[in-house]
Amino acid sequence: MFKLRSGPRLDLTIFFATDIHGSDVCFRKILAAPDFYKADVVVLGGDLTGKMIVPVLKAHDGWEARYLSSTVHLDGESGVRAFEKTVSDAGYYPFRTTVEQLNHEGAAGKDHVFKEQVIRRLQMWDELATGHLPIYVAPGNDDDMYVDDVLAQSRNFINAEAVEVELPGGYRLYSTGWTNRTPWHTPRELDEPELLERLERILAGMTDPHKAIFNFHVPPKDSGLDTCFEVNERLEVVSELGQPKLTSAGSSAVRDILTRLQPAASLHGHIHESRGMSRIGRTVAFNPGSEYTEGILRGVLLSLKGDQIERHQFTSG
Numbered sequence: 341m342f343k344l345r346s347g348p349r350l351d352l353t354i355f356f357a358t359d360i361h362g363s364d365v366c367f368r369k370i371l372a373a374p375d376f377y378k379a380d381v382v383v384l385g386g387d388l389t390g391k392m393i394v395p396v397l398k399a400h401d402g403w404e405a406r407y408l409s410s411t412v413h414l415d416g417e418s419g420v421r422a423f424e425k426t427v428s429d430a431g432y433y434p435f436r437t438t439v440e441q442l443n444h445e446g447a448a449g450k451d452h453v454f455k456e457q458v459i460r461r462l463q464m465w466d467e468l469a470t471g472h473l474p475i476y477v478a479p480g481n482d483d484d485m486y487v488d489d490v491l492a493q494s495r496n497f498i499n500a501e502a503v504e505v506e507l508p509g510g511y512r513l514y515s516t517g518w519t520n521r522t523p524w525h526t527p528r529e530l531d532e533p534e535l536l537e538r539l540e541r542i543l544a545g546m547t548d549p550h551k552a553i554f555n556f557h558v559p560p561k562d563s564g565l566d567t568c569f570e571v572n573e574r575l576e577v578v579s580e581l582g583q584p585k586l587t588s589a590g591s592s593a594v595r596d597i598l599t600r601l602q603p604a605a606s607l608h609g610h611i612h613e614s615r616g617m618s619r620i621g622r623t624v625a626f627n628p629g630s631e632y633t634e635g636i637l638r639g640v641l642l643s644l645k646g647d648q649i650e651r652h653q654f655t656s657g
Contacts, residue, residue: 350643350650351509355379357639358609359630362390362431367465369637369657374473377641380508382473385609386480386517386557389458390431398438429635433457462490469496476500478515480557481526502542511551514542519558519610520591523571536593550647552603559590559608560598563618565627566590568611598623604647624649
């Protein structure tokens with residue numbers, strides 16, 4: 341059992357979650373986490389934004405929507421609101437429209453609506469976070485560049501990308517949401533040499549790695565935190581002997597940095613199915629995983645004393 345604040349006084353307790361991909365219910369759970377777990381700091385890893393819009397179309401006898409390969413018929417305002425909540429909690433963006441408007445918009449119009457919905461939800465989250473601990477974030481590879489502008493105007497999010505953040509207890513947080521290359525060609529990807537250069541620039545001013553905490557979206561390669569099905573350029577799962585083939589999708593640049601600098605802790609995400617902990621030398625690396633589409637918030641709570649992690653607990657709620 342993880343007993344908070346017992347034994348020797350701890351210098352810092354962090355709650356870390358990642359890859360919520362627009363899930364409204366997961367974000368609300370993040371807001372509740374510091375009080376529940378007695379955390380001093382909240383760090384939210386990359387991939388804040390969802391993946392698609394879900395049009396809710398006006399029909400002659402109510403509303404209907406295409407969702408998860410099914411047509412859903414909605415009766416009355418209460419039915420529409422309940423559906424919109426379900427969709428929002430799963431990380432998608434419902435919006436009301438008509439067939440005529442949707443056809444008129446075209447692909448460019450749909451992209452504009454998606455951007456509007458992303459911005460609106462982030463702004464709503466910022467309002468919800470008022471009165472809670474500030475949330476340190478670093479937009480991930482799936483987050484478009486305009487997300488930075490939204491965070492810059494927020495009151496309760498702190499964009500920690502590529503800056504040194506001073507934390508209680510004399511610790512320093514160093515973050516980036518940029519990753520190595522993926523088959524999806526997302527907005528924040530770099531080749532491994534360029535990613536290594538970026539990491540080295542971010543860490544150039546670090547003076548005490550033993551009291552440093554790295555928040556790098558992509559896990560280190562071959563760490564067990566980066567295991568997933570291999571996907572080809574057509575986004576098909578690769579098979580081997582009739583079985584899906586597993587691969588290590590982590591970053592060699594991140595592993596190089598961790599091996600050389602040995603921070604106290606390293607926080608990762610990106611690979612939703614690789615929840616776990618791994619040691620690289622003295623460094624303890626974590627990936628809490630993600631089940632955002634189910635409305636489940638995966639997290640990890642870690643407490644530090646000096647240059648050591650005194651204890652940790654993976655959370656699920």
